[in-house]
Amino acid sequence: MSITVITRMSDSDEKPYTIGEIFSIGKNYRHPDSALVSYPNAAKNTLGSFPKNKDYKIAIIGAGASGITSLYELSRIARNQNSGKINVTLYESDYNNFIKLKNSISPFSLDVYGKRAGRVFAARSREREEKDHSVYEIGAMRFPEIAGLTWHYASIAFGDDKSVEIFPNPGKVPTEFVFGDRVDRYVYKNGTEYWLDSNSPTKVIKDIIKEGLAGTEKEPNISLYPIGCKDPIKISNELKNKDTTKVRLKEIQQQWKNFVNAYDSITLESAVRRIVKEKVKCLPQIVGVEKEEDKINYYIELFGCFGFGTGGFKSIFNISLIEMMRLILWDYSNEYLLPVEENVQFFSNLYDKACKDNSKFVVNVEYARVCDVCHSGSGDGVKAIVFDYKIKDGKEENCITRGEYDFAILAIPPKQLSAVVSRAGFNNTERNIKFGIMLVITIKQ
Numbered sequence: 001m002s003i004t005v006i007t008r009m010s011d012s013d014e015k016p017y018t019i020g021e022i023f024s025i026g027k028n029y030r031h032p033d034s035a036l037v038s039y040p041n042a043a044k045n046t047l048g049s050f051p052k053n054k055d056y057k058i059a060i061i062g063a064g065a066s067g068i069t070s071l072y073e074l075s076r077i078a079r080n081q082n083s084g085k086i087n088v089t090l091y092e093s094d095y096n097n098f099i100k101l102k103n104s105i106s107p108f109s110l111d112v113y114g115k116r117a118g119r120v121f122a123a124r125s126r127e128r129e130e131k132d133h134s135v136y137e138i139g140a141m142r143f144p145e146i147a148g149l150t151w152h153y154a155s156i157a158f159g160d161d162k163s164v165e166i167f168p169n170p171g172k173v174p175t176e177f178v179f180g181d182r183v184d185r186y187v188y189k190n191g192t193e194y195w196l197d198s199n200s201p202t203k204v205i206k207d208i209i210k211e212g213l214a215g216t217e218k219e220p221n222i223s224l225y226p227i228g229c230k231d232p233i234k235i236s237n238e239l240k241n242k243d244t245t246k247v248r249l250k251e252i253q254q255q256w257k258n259f260v261n262a263y264d265s266i267t268l269e270s271a272v273r274r275i276v277k278e279k280v281k282c283l284p285q286i287v288g289v290e291k292e293e294d295k296i297n298y299y300i301e302l303f304g305c306f307g308f309g310t311g312g313f314k315s316i317f318n319i320s321l322i323e324m325m326r327l328i329l330w331d332y333s334n335e336y337l338l339p340v341e342e343n344v345q346f347f348s349n350l351y352d353k354a355c356k357d358n359s360k361f362v363v364n365v366e367y368a369r370v371c372d373v374c375h376s377g378s379g380d381g382v383k384a385i386v387f388d389y390k391i392k393d394g395k396e397e398n399c400i401t402r403g404e405y406d407f408a409i410l411a412i413p414p415k416q417l418s419a420v421v422s423r424a425g426f427n428n429t430e431r432n433i434k435f436g437i438m439l440v441i442t443i444k445q
C-alpha cells in the first residue's frame with residue numbers, strides 16, 4: 001500500500017490566497033464542546049484587564065506557541081493600562097529556542113534560522129547559504145482554514161495581504177494510491193473530484209464511509225451517527241456560520257453532549273464496520289473475494305489505508321468515534337503553509353509585535369527549567385511561586401532559584417505540566433513540597 005503525491009503535476013495557475021481571505025473563512029468557527037464561543041472573535045478585543053492600575057509581575061513558563069501568544073495578549077493588556085507596567089518573566093528550558101537569542105543579541109528582527117518555538121521547528125538538508133537547501137518542518141507545518149485563531153495571529157504576525165500556498169496534502173495535488181494490485185489516481189480541484197477510474201472501489205468506500213459518518217449537505221439526513229437527528233456535516237456548517245442563533249448554538253452544545261455520552265465507547269473501527277456491513281451490497285465486487293465476510297474485511301482494510309483521501313486511518317482505528325467526529329466537525333480539509341521559510345518566524349514576529357514601542361511591557365527571559373509552581377499567601381496577598389534550575393552554557397545549575405509573581409501562566413504540554421504542578425497541588429491550602437529526599441518546604445496560607 002502506498003500514497004504518493006505528485007506535486008510537479010499540480011497546476012501553476014492555482015489562485016494564491018491571502019491570510020486575510022483564509023482568516024475570513026474560519027473566523028466565526030465554534031467548537032461543539034464550547035459552541036457559544038467563537039475564539040477568533042473573542043480575541044478581537046483584549047482578553048481582560050487587571051484589577052488595579054499597579055505594576056504586575058507575571059511568569060510565563062514555556063516559549064512555544066501558547067507561551068508566545070499569552071505574551072502577546074499580555075502586551076495588549078499592558079498597552080490599555082492607564083498606569084503601571086506588566087513585567088513578564090519568560091522561562092524556557094530549550095537551548096535552541098529562538099527566545100534565547102532575542103534576549104541576548106538583539107530584541108527585534110532576529111534571524112531565527114535553525115531555532116525552535118517548542119514543537120514548531122524545522123530541519124534543513126544543507127546550510128542556508130547553499131542555493132538548493134531544503135527546509136523540512138518537523139513539527140507544526142500545515143494550518144487548516146477552519147483554525148481561525150491561528151489565522152487571527154498569523155494576520156498580526158505577517159499582515160492580511162501576505163499570500164500563502166495550499167498545503168500539498170494527498171488529493172489536493174495529483175495523487176497515486178496503490179492497494180494490492182489496484183492503482184488509483186485522483187485529484188480534488190475547485191470542489192470537484194477527478195478519478196482516473198470513476199467506479200474505483202477506493203472512491204466508492206470513501207464516499208460510503210463519509211456519508212455514513214458525516215452525512216451530506218442535502219436532505220434527508222442519512223448519517224448512521226447523527227447529532228440530534230441531523231447529519232454532522234450540517235452541524236459543522238452551523239458552527240461555522242456567523243448567523244447561527246445563540247438558542248441554536250446552546251441546543252447544539254447539548255446535542256453534542258448527548259452524542260458524547262452515547263458513543264464514547266464506540267471505536268472508529270466498529271463504526272466503520274457497521275457502515276460497511278449495512279452497505280456491503282452497494283460495494284463493487286472484488287475479483288477473488290467471494291464470501292461476504294471477506295468482502296467486508298477487504299473494504300474495512302481499504303478504507304483503513306485510504307481514509308478520506310488525505311491519508312489512512314488504520315493506525316487510529318482504536319480511537320473513540322467521538323474523536324473522529326470532532327475531526328469531521330472541525331473540517332480540516334483545506335490546509336495552508338505559512339508565508340515563511342521556517343514556521344518559527346511566526347512566533348518571532350508575534351514576540352516583536354508584543355514588545356515594540358510598548359513602554360508598559362517589560363520582558364525578561366530566564367533560560368531555566370521550571371521544576372515546581374505553587375501558590376503562597378492568602379486573600380489579596382496570594383502569590384504564584386516558581387522554582388527553577390537555571391541553565392548556563394547548556395547545563396543546569398545545581399541549586400534551585402525561587403521567583404514570586406502575581407500570576408503564573410503554564411504554557412507547557414500536559415505531560416510536562418503534571419510533573420511541575422502535581423507535587424505542589426492546585427489548591428491554595430497548606431502543603432508540603434518535596435524536592436527529592438533532601439529538601440522539604442512547608443507553605444502556609
Ligand SMILES: Cc1cc2nc3c(=O)[nH]c(=O)nc-3n(C[C@H](O)[C@H](O)[C@H](O)COP(=O)(O)OP(=O)(O)OC[C@H]3O[C@@H](n4cnc5c(N)ncnc54)[C@H](O)[C@@H]3O)c2cc1C
Nearest residue numbers: 062064065066092093094118119139140141142369370412
Ligand atoms: C510532529 C508534530 C506535527 C505537528 N503538526 C501540526 C500541524 O501541522 N499543524 C498544527 O496546527 N499543529 C501541529 N502540531 C501541534 C503543534 O505543534 C502544537 O500544538 C503546538 O506547537 C504546541 O505549542 P505549546 O506552546 O502548547 O507547547 P510546546 O510547543 O511544547 O511548547 C512548550 C515550551 O515549553 C518549554 N518547556 C517545557 N517544560 C518546561 C519547563 N519545565 N521549564 C521551562 N520550559 C519548559 C519547552 O521547551 C517548549 O519550548 C504538531 C505537533 C507535532 C509534535
